[in-house]
Amino acid sequence: MITTRKTKMKLSDYLQRGKNRTEMALGLLFVLPAALFCILFDWYPTIDGIIMAFYDWNGYDAPIFVGIQNFIDLFAHDELFLKSMKNMSIFVIGGLVLMFPTIIASVVLFRVRNSKAKYVYRVLFCIPMVIPFIVGLLMWQYIYNPQFGFLNQLLKQIGLESLRGVWLGDADLAIWSLLFMGFPWVTTGAVLIYIGGLQGVDSAIWEVSQLDGVGPVKKFFALEFPLILGQFKLNLIGAITAGVTGYTLQMIMTNGGPAFSTLVPGLYMYQLAFKSHRYGDAAAISIVLFAVSLLLSWVSIKFIKSKED
Amino acid sequence: MEQATTKPFPRKIGWAELLKHATLIVTCVLLFFPFLLMLQMSLKTQKQIIFELFQIKSPFHYDNYAKAFREIWPLVGNSFMMAIVSVVLSVFLASLAGYAFARLRFPFKRVLFAIFFLKMLIPGVANLIPSYKLALHLGILDTYLPVILFCAGTTMPFWVFVMRTFIEQQPKELFESMRIDGAKEWRIFSSLAMPLMRAMVVLMSINVFTFIWNDYIWPLVTIPTNTALYPITLGLARLATLYKGQLGVLTAGYTLACIPLLILFIFTMRHFIDGLTSGSVKM
Secondary structure (H helix, E strand, O other): OHHHHHHHHHHHHHHHHHHOHHHHHHHHHHHHHHHHHHHHHHHHHHHHHHHHOOEEOOOOOOOEEOOOHHHHHHHHHOHHHHHHHHHHHHHHHHHHHOOHHHHHHHHHHHHOOOHHHHHHHHHHHHHHHHOOHHHHHHHHHHHOOOOOOHHHHHHHHOOOHHHOOOOOOOOOOHHHHHHHOOOOOOOHHHHHHHHHHHHOOOHHHHHHHHHHOOOHHHHHHHHHHHHOHHHHHHHHHHHHHHHHHOOHHHHHHOOOOOOOOOOOHHHHHHHHHHOOOOHHHHHHHHHHHHHHHHHHHHHHHHHOOOOOO | OOOOOOOOOOOOOOHHHHHHHHHHHHHHHHHHHHHHHHHHHOOOOHHHHHHOOOOOOOOOOOHHHHHHHHHHHHHHHHHHHHHHHHHHHHHHHHHHHHHHHHHOOOOOHHHHHHHHHHHHHOOOOOOHHHHHHHHHHHOOOOOOHHHHHHHHHHHHHHHHHHHHHHHHHOOHHHHHHHHHOOOOHHHHHHHHHHHHOHHHHHHHHHHHHHHHHHOOHHHHHHOOOOHHHOOHHHHHHHHHHHOOOOHHHHHHHHHHHHHHHHHHHHHHHHHHHHHHHHOOOOO
8 A cells, every 4th residue: 555655656756847948947047156156156165175285285385284283283283383372262252251242232122112222223323343353453453553643632631641562563452452442342243143032032031030020130140141042152152263363453453473472373374375375284284273163162062051952 | 222211301311321321432432433434544645644643634635435445346246246136045045945844845855954963063173175175176165155155054053943943933824824724835035934034134144244354364275366356355465465555545445345234234224133132043
């Protein structure tokens, strides 16, 4: 019985397909260009990068297979790499701590009663997203300028001249100056995502909490934060990946200096590849970064449980 | 969420409410502070910036903008070219593929879908050097092509997935009725699927556009010598060395670089905010 039914299905399926031969061809035709782009410009470099990490290549001569020697060199003999990893961990931890002003701003914005005011704030919060990233960086570079930068002029103006510093030129200060950038550390894109999460929650919850007279602080820890854990996790992974692999900031602001105090592995990778032409070593660094970001993301998914899980 | 407790004439605005507004206003002021500083500096000479940073008074130096404009304008054109072509190419291909995955049956469908899906899970953090190597071997360095092609390639996985999910959520009957009426697949795609996907298309377009507009390292690597093709990001960095010590001109240039995206934002604001708020992903 079952077998005959199966053959019947297959037969009708077959007939159906025969009728739609053009559909099949068109389906392939529609998908193949996108697939081709993805394979050639995304998959191929990814795989090539993994292979390159096991070779010595200077960009001109034929690559030489060296096995895991590149990785051994990095961890055993390369002090700059180890220093850059240490700096990276400061940036990652700093980045995680600095996620919280955004969450607080989101909750405060969500709690505003007047819906018109709420909309105006949301529009205002969108604007920093469309201002070119590099403009923000260049303005902060000016703010930190030791001679006539805003920060030092401000300190002079309010009579705290003794606190004036060479913010980005001081090996002890530079990394903290970079972390301070973007004060008050509200990532506006993330605010909208959190708001979206809070809006998705059944409004009865807020009414009940109001009737119960839950205080604002308790409401945050008992309701709002747990409710946006899903979005938090997503942003957390974004922050980890950015912290581990990003280096545009360090490249433009300090180029890793002074005295390598702001050198991060991504920037070191860039310098090895494009300044020293040590492509194999650079590829090995990128594999390490890839593994670290994947591991940290996995750990954060695993250990932070959201409501939906 | 509109709260039921909001009255048409709130007679008393409590301390708590005031505190919320104060927090948000202070946050906004601090957020915009560097850009307000930029705006007022862009109208000053170097002397005024050094000695009268905290005063806003005439004479205003609009000539800063004239100088910056000459340097910035061609580069704005470059960024625009790269961004527009990237947007058109990647949005078109992603929605075409998304539609096919959601509504058509064809051989190797699962394998082809896996190509996109798996790449979404494996981020391309290690791609910079091998991508450069590929562009070098293709002989396309010092052209617009590396920026355009690689952007289309890397945006594909995520957005094909988004487009497919979106089309799948639309009622099947719409597509079936058009097919029964004898419409060809291409017509179904162009006059039914594309209009349905409008919000997603806007969101993806802005996303790709801002990505190209902000990209610094990739063009730096792939347009090494041809400064005539520099995008705005590289141009601003170069301006900073060219006009070193002329902060008025520099900040005028920074201001000019902000304008195109701000205009784009004003026209698409509603889609942008709604898309970001409602499309927030849960994990």
